[in-house]
Amino acid sequence: MNKVQGYDIEDLAPGMxxxxxxxxxxxxxxxxxxxxxxINAVHLNEDYAKTTMFGGRIxxxxxxxxxxxxxxxxxLPGPGTIYLAQTLKFKAPVRAGDTVTATVTVRExxxxxxxVILDAVCTVAGKVVLEGESIMLCTSSKx
Amino acid sequence: MNKVQGYDIEDLAPGMxxxxxxxxxxxxxxxxxxxxxxINAVHLNEDYAKTTMFGGRIxxxxxxxxxxxxxxxxxLPGPGTIYLAQTLKFKAPVRAGDTVTATVTVRExxxxxxxVILDAVCTVAGKVVLEGESIMLCTSSKx
Numbered sequence: 001m002n003k004v005q006g007y008d009i010e011d012l013a014p015g016m017x018x019x020x021x022x023x024x025x026x027x028x029x030x031x032x033x034x035x036x037x038x039i040n041a042v043h044l045n046e047d048y049a050k051t052t053m054f055g056g057r058i059x060x061x062x063x064x065x066x067x068x069x070x071x072x073x074x075x076l077p078g079p080g081t082i083y084l085a086q087t088l089k090f091k092a093p094v095r096a097g098d099t100v101t102a103t104v105t106v107r108e109x110x111x112x113x114x115x116v117i118l119d120a121v122c123t124v125a126g127k128v129v130l131e132g133e134s135i136m137l138c139t140s141s142k143x
Numbered sequence: 144m145n146k147v148q149g150y151d152i153e154d155l156a157p158g159m160x161x162x163x164x165x166x167x168x169x170x171x172x173x174x175x176x177x178x179x180x181x182i183n184a185v186h187l188n189e190d191y192a193k194t195t196m197f198g199g200r201i202x203x204x205x206x207x208x209x210x211x212x213x214x215x216x217x218x219l220p221g222p223g224t225i226y227l228a229q230t231l232k233f234k235a236p237v238r239a240g241d242t243v244t245a246t247v248t249v250r251e252x253x254x255x256x257x258x259v260i261l262d263a264v265c266t267v268a269g270k271v272v273l274e275g276e277s278i279m280l281c282t283s284s285k286x
Contacts, residue, residue: 022180028178035171035178035209036209036213037165041147060209060212061226062226062229063179066175066181067179069179069181069205070180070181073181073183073203074180074182079183079184083205085230085232086204087228087230087231088229090227
């Protein structure tokens, strides 16, 4: 571990995994609309959202993506590492009341480059709502 | 345009572009830490952040990514369209006080699939801080 309790690149191996789960509330959607300025009616206007394929308001996809950022930054590889890249495929809607579990799993460790590639997935009741790949720059025990 | 003032797929052509700009404040970083639960010390703890390569607190990369979501959802292709996928490369830090401009530009229009692919870039004072690709599912004037 590095001095701020994150993983050094030498600590990581394929298959290591960490999760973070959070219930998305109407308050989260409102706060995220405010901070992102994404005020699309499908997130905020129930009368309109009912007329869409979603049948009601949904959370912002990028709000769910933030939980991937959280598990990467807080747990694996954790503090002291730097977020380099992320891919995101939005697979299904998240609604207020849904509990989202974000899980990252180490796929590849590039020790010389101090980079780790992780598979990232967010699920609601076992169903995939978001998936992608994360790339982090890690500390080294040799730094 | 569709009935909620977004672009139908038939309205789009390569080169069309839209932007959204916002000054990131300490309040944004605090709100985003709350809503995402990404509480990495580099965003919240100046004493710690000073010891990192960044030399002080930085905004969450995924907070900046939200401004891409905003310009896609609010402007181009806008209301009525659905966010399918996003890639993100975090190129440089954003700090409280920085004004971020998120710009999306249509690269490819797949009319039969009702999909549009856009280049997305976020800049601060002309410097690229985040870049990626967005894929949106659009409405059609033939729906």
